[in-house]
Amino acid sequence: MAELPIEAPAHITDVIVEAFGPNGKLAQRLEGAFIQGFDFGIAALGRSDRLPKIFKGAPDSDDLDHRPRVNTSAFKGPSAGGRSGGFDKIRRDRQSIAAIIGRTNWSPESLWFGRVDGQLEVIRWIKARLEDPKVGAAYLVDPFLGSDALRRVVARQGREDIRLTILISPGSVDPDAEQVDVDASESHVEKLKAAAGELSELLCGDISIIDVQRGDSQRQAFHDRFLVLIGHDDVPTAYLFSNSMSKAAGDWPFTICELDQVTSHRVKAYVEDLLKGVDGNRTVTPSSVWKSTDVRLGTVAAETPQDAVDAPAPNRPAWMPIAEAFLAELFHEASRTTDGMAIGKAMDAFLPRWPSGMDLDVLAQKLVEVVVHREQNLMALSSSLGRGTDEQRDVASHIDEILLKHVLDKLPYDGNAQPNWLRVGNRDELLRHLARTITRKSNATNFVLDRLNPAVERYVQAMEFQRAGIHHCFAIQMIRLDEFRAHRSSPA
Numbered sequence: 001m002a003e004l005p006i007e008a009p010a011h012i013t014d015v016i017v018e019a020f021g022p023n024g025k026l027a028q029r030l031e032g033a034f035i036q037g038f039d040f041g042i043a044a045l046g047r048s049d050r051l052p053k054i055f056k057g058a059p060d061s062d063d064l065d066h067r068p069r070v071n072t073s074a075f076k077g078p079s080a081g082g083r084s085g086g087f088d089k090i091r092r093d094r095q096s097i098a099a100i101i102g103r104t105n106w107s108p109e110s111l112w113f114g115r116v117d118g119q120l121e122v123i124r125w126i127k128a129r130l131e132d133p134k135v136g137a138a139y140l141v142d143p144f145l146g147s148d149a150l151r152r153v154v155a156r157q158g159r160e161d162i163r164l165t166i167l168i169s170p171g172s173v174d175p176d177a178e179q180v181d182v183d184a185s186e187s188h189v190e191k192l193k194a195a196a197g198e199l200s201e202l203l204c205g206d207i208s209i210i211d212v213q214r215g216d217s218q219r220q221a222f223h224d225r226f227l228v229l230i231g232h233d234d235v236p237t238a239y240l241f242s243n244s245m246s247k248a249a250g251d252w253p254f255t256i257c258e259l260d261q262v263t264s265h266r267v268k269a270y271v272e273d274l275l276k277g278v279d280g281n282r283t284v285t286p287s288s289v290w291k292s293t294d295v296r297l298g299t300v301a302a303e304t305p306q307d308a309v310d311a312p313a314p315n316r317p318a319w320m321p322i323a324e325a326f327l328a329e330l331f332h333e334a335s336r337t338t339d340g341m342a343i344g345k346a347m348d349a350f351l352p353r354w355p356s357g358m359d360l361d362v363l364a365q366k367l368v369e370v371v372v373h374r375e376q377n378l379m380a381l382s383s384s385l386g387r388g389t390d391e392q393r394d395v396a397s398h399i400d401e402i403l404l405k406h407v408l409d410k411l412p413y414d415g416n417a418q419p420n421w422l423r424v425g426n427r428d429e430l431l432r433h434l435a436r437t438i439t440r441k442s443n444a445t446n447f448v449l450d451r452l453n454p455a456v457e458r459y460v461q462a463m464e465f466q467r468a469g470i471h472h473c474f475a476i477q478m479i480r481l482d483e484f485r486a487h488r489s490s491p492a
Contacts, residue, residue: 011087036091041133042073046160049202054120054152061120064127069204070158071374072133074232099235102261109239109258122254123156129229129239130157130164130205137163139228139271142245143220144170146188147195149245155202162205167274168192168289169212169221189289196290206331209289212274214282221274221284228268238264293328319355323363326350331370343371344380351388360391364398378403379433400437407434408451 014033021027046069054064098104113122130138142149145168154166170188189211196209214221225241242255259267273279275286326346333342371377378399385396407430438444438452 013087037076039134040073040075043131043133044071044073045069046071049158051155051202052151054123054156055148058120064120064123064156067156067158069160070131071160072131074133074136098261099233100261100265106260108260109256111256113254113256115253118254119152122256123153125256126153126227127157129227130162131159132229134231135162135229136232137165137230139165139167139226139230139268140245141167141222141224141226141228141271142241143168143222143225144244144246145192146170146246147191150192150195150199153245154207155199158204160204164205164207165275166207166209167212167222167271167286168209169214171220189287193290200292203292205292207290207292209291210275211287211289213285213287214279221279221282226267226271228264228271230268235261236264236268238267293331317357319357322353322355323358323366326353327366327370330367340374340376340380343377344384347381347384351384351392354388354392360395361398364395364402367395368399368402375403375407375430378406379430382433397440400433400440404434404437408455 012034013036015031017028017030018026019028048066048068051065051067054061111125113119129135140154145166154164157164168189192209196203196207212221225244227239227241229237229239231237238259240257240259242257243252274284277284277286330343330346333346367381368378371381382396382399382403385392385399388396438447441447
């Protein structure tokens with residue numbers, strides 16, 4: 001029989017088909033399950049940053065020394081809900097239970113890294129976990145995380161849309177000393193702050209460094225080392241580290257153990273209590289050391305998270321806190337979306353509150369920075385500002401110029417495509433937007449001759465090589481050379 005329709009009164013989740021021969025023996029068996037949904041995770045690679053050697057004498061590690069920037073997106077699909085009340089309810093209940101007590105088939109990750117040689121593998125492991133699209137935020141808890149660990153480990157992760165909170169509590173110990181358990185001769189926190197400032201252009205993501213102090217700040221507020229990864233569904237996965245990230249697997253072997261789901265929830269709650277200044281019956285004080293958002297907004301971190309909200313701002317223009325609050329809101333939207341729609345809506349809502357007296361050049365640059373140079377986000381900003389006042393249209397023009405330079409600087413040269421170039425939903429819309437920017441230039445013709453025509457020429461040559469083969473293209477090159485010589489010898 002070529003086709004056999006089968007009807008079922010309920011939603012089908014799996015199927016078993018058995019075919020028997022005339023003698024009653026099994027001739028064929030087909031068993032399968034229908035997919036109920038997908039979990040997608042996409043990681044888009046951007047430009048690479050050249051980072052200093054991990055440590056003196058370290059072996060070559062191109063993946064860590066030339067670290068690409070990463071932007072991720074995670075979503076579920078296709079929707080499988082609403083097809084069968086019973087099965088859908090069971091599936092949702094199982095997911096809820098797994099989020100609380102763990103999956104039934106869970107197997108913990110347990111890793112051992114030998115001394116010295118294991119340092120690079122520890123860094124690669126942490127980098128891979130932080131760049132996982134399923135992760136939305138993370139806590140790196142290490143009382144002795146020092147300036148070297150910031151350069152060796154934290155700077156190697158390239159995730160631009162992650163919220164990473166680092167908790168330290170060095171007490172009187174110097175984590176960067178060559179020998180272990182050496183008392184600090186100067187403020188370790190100040191050294192760490194200075195190192196973060198030096199690396200600010202290379203550190204990716206929304207990073208906060210918090211010093212949790214106890215008593216006179218000479219005593220540790222906590223001891224254990226954790227990495228807590230928090231999914232977009234707010235479900236944590238916690239790992240216990242055997243020792244500090246400072247020289248991880250350098251002075252001692254390094255062990256990583258994954259904790260079960262219930263313990264992961266407990267660790268997450270413990271860390272968040274420390275950030276609130278709560279540790280059982282003891283009182284601890286979380287003090288903000290450095291924030292990447294403060295650097296992007298041109299502000300300085302306050303002494304504590306609460307002070308950052310309540311501290312007075314003497315001699316600051318009235319427009320500055322309004323602009324900073326909006327830039328922080330915009331950065332949050334940019335980390336959650338890639339289609340530009342939310343960015344445009346946020347800007348539309350801000351235009352009626354537009355304060356006077358702002359430095360428009362600086363504002364345009366900050367707007368570009370907080371939306372992570374994504375083309376669709378920049379177009380959304382420009383379109384929204386272009387419908388506003390003369391001042392707002394001026395900012396839109398600044399953004400358009402930055403966008404044009406951004407795209408042209410990323411043009412693939414010599415036939416080598418650069419990663420993540422013009423990966424926008426509507427490429428035609430972007431090209432038209434760029435064309436309008438060029439036509440508004442006072443020297444549009446010269447711009448086209450100097451910047452665009454050479455690029456088009458390179459593309460034509462590349463296509464000729466691909467289409468006709470190398471011998472035909474060699475002839476084309478010789479013809480062009482003859483034409484050039486004739487032009488050079490012409491009286492005109």
